Amino acid sequence: MALTKAQMAGWGLADMGVNVFVVVKQLLVFTFLTTFLGVPPGVAGLVTFAVLAFDVVTDPIVGYLSDRTNSPWGRRVPWIASGAVILSLSVVAMFAVPVGLGWQANALWVALFFGLASVGFTFVAIPYGAMAGEMTQDAAERSTMMAFRMTFASLGLLLAGALVPALAGDSRAGYARAVLVVAPVVVLTIWGMLLATRRAPQIAAPATEGFGTVLAMVLGNRPFALMVLLYGVLTLGVALIAAGLQLAALYLMTNTGGPLSGLTGALGIFSTLFAMFILGSVLSQFPWVWAGARCGKVSALMLGLGLYVVVLVCVWVSLPATGVSLMAGLFLLAGVANGAYQQIPWAMYPDLMDVTRARDGAAIEGAFSAVWLFGQKIANALAPLALGLILQAAGWQPSAQGVVEQSPQALAALRIALTLVPAAIFILGAAGLWWVYRPRARHVASHR
Template sequence: MALSVGQKAGWGLADMGVNVFVVVKQLLVFTYLTTFLGVPPSVAGFVTFAVLAFDVVTDPLVGYLSDRTNSRWGRRAPWIAVGAIVLALGIVGMFAVPMGMSWQFNAIWVVAFFGVATVGFTFVAIPYGAMAGEMTQEPHERSTMMAFRMTFASLGLLTAGALVPAMAGDTREGYLRAVLLVAPVVVLTIWGMLLATRNTPRIPSAASGSFMEIVRLVMRNRAFVVLVVLYGVLTLGVALIAAGLQLAALYLMQDDGRSMLSGLAGALGVFSTLFAMFIVGSVISQFIWVRLSAWLGKTWALNLGMGLYILVLVLIWTSLPATGVTTMALLFLCAGFTNGAYQQIPWAMYPDLMDVTRAESGEAIEGAFSAVWLFGQKVANAIAPLVLGLILSAAGWQSSDSGVVQQTQSALDALKTALTLVPSGIFMVSIIGLIAIYRPVSRHVASHG
């Protein structure tokens, strides 16, 4: 049975709330720790890496248990409904750090509530990702679903990435006020998805295999394992950009008041203006990448997108530091367009690989696949701030608890390179891997190209 437009769009709605947290952990936490809580950059980078310990335990467990859940609402909905509340509470707690404490206490507080939010995220994201393998087995329909999902994801990114910094201003108290306003978006969009998809096709029978049997089934799917690794490499590049983007807006991008978008930058701030342009580029690209995936095949469309991403990053490197916002805004629009390929296409590829295992084994273990897929992404997201922190520390970056401070030229150059040339090299590695390793082992999945 074909899904209606409302069902496909409704499924995508949840990613608006999910990506509020994605932005918080990738864009805001590192800057919040180093600029307002006095945490050294090397320690701030380790904070997000340390939270990975929660995922090591919860990701496979939630994937396995959601596959085996029996309820009147299906296998996935109970986990998602509870997870939305836990996620929202964790996000608020991260920015409710008591005043007057040492930077060590501040770091521990953020880690604790970061962990709570991460558990809530796992409860939502793994069953949610599994739904893509249950609702339809038609590859092109999945691409359309992902286009809707990433459109809503982009709106979530805009809400948290542009509006939160604009609402927060330049104070730590402002960040708490801002997340209190966006936390309800997390719950309402995720619960809204459950309402919109309540009548979609689902696989009612729970998986019957033991934990280790299911793990072996997933790991036996060689094409999936290779794709997880390569998507993790891509995510490392994207997350490295995200982790330092707000620092770049503070230290490398100024507005001289004479450019075409100076009025907007004055109202929202440079970071929020550039991030908004990035999101606009991502939104307008989504259905273009659907068409290109159908025309070129998903693998070649993804390679095209990442190749263009490299080109844009090199152009940004040549343009920094910038004093006018208009040129950077156009480059960020292009970066968002190319980032749309990273956002959408791999997520449409991996459910196709679930079908192969289901057809061969008879086991409906979409939750297990989703857990492994997300864990690879989470590892990369956790490593990226650690890498950025080590790069900046080696270059002599100065942390602060009172906003922007003077940095050396070598520290600024390190930030510039870490956000442009280093991700470009990482993307090139992934492109080579997709061509040389992934394509040969995935030829039986025709939709990949």
């Protein structure tokens, strides 16, 4: 049965709320710890790594259990509905750090509620990703679903990434107030998705295979396992940019006038540039669908990665920047490139999932979703740790009072870590896609 546009768009709606948390964990936590809570960058990176590494452990468990869930609402709804509430409340608590604690207690407070939020996120993300394999087996419908999903994801990124820093200002109390504004979006959009897709096709019967059998089936799908690895590599590059982007706006860019000076004065440099990035991502979603149908999904993804590398080199040349106009244009192009990274692999992996279902007859979409997110969560855990260690080695000075003076060596390390290092990672990932993945996945029609 063909999906309606309302069902495809409704499924994508949840990613708006999901990406509120993505912004928090990838863009805000590291800066919040090092700039407002006095936590040394190496420790801040370790805190983030430990929480996200724990999150990796919970993924296969939730994927396995959601496949085996038997409820009147189906296999996925109980997990997603409860996870949205846990996630929303934990994000609020994470930034409500009591005043007067030492930096060690500050770090522990954030780690505890960050960990609880990550559990809620897993409850949502794993079953949600599995729905893409259950609702349709049509590759064209999946591409459209992913375009809607990434459009809503971009709006969530814009809401949290641009609005939260703008509302927060330059104080720790401001962050606590700001997340209260966006936290309801998490619940409303995720529950809204469940309402919009309540009549969409689903596999209600719980899976019966054991954990070891399920894992062997998933990893036995070699093209899928290879795509998990390669997309994890690409995610490391994106996560490294995200972890230090706000620091770059604080330390490597100043607003000295120009066409966008009014907007920058109202929103701040970070929020303005992030808004341009999201605009590029939103505008590029359906063009990337067209490109994938025209020349194949792998080729379209390669084009996006190539654009990403060029833009990052241009950003490296342009930093430090005394105006935002040129940087805004580069961030717009970076958003276009990131649109390919966001959408195309997410449309590819359910196609690979179909191979196992056709071969073994097992409805284990939750397990596939868990493994699919595994590489990405490892990358998201490693990126802030790597950035923290790089900055610590370069002599970066932590602060509890906002921006403080940094040495030229520390600023140079930040500049390279956010541009040339991710560019090299994208080149490595693109080479793996073209020369390793593509020959092994020829039997899967990448643009059916």
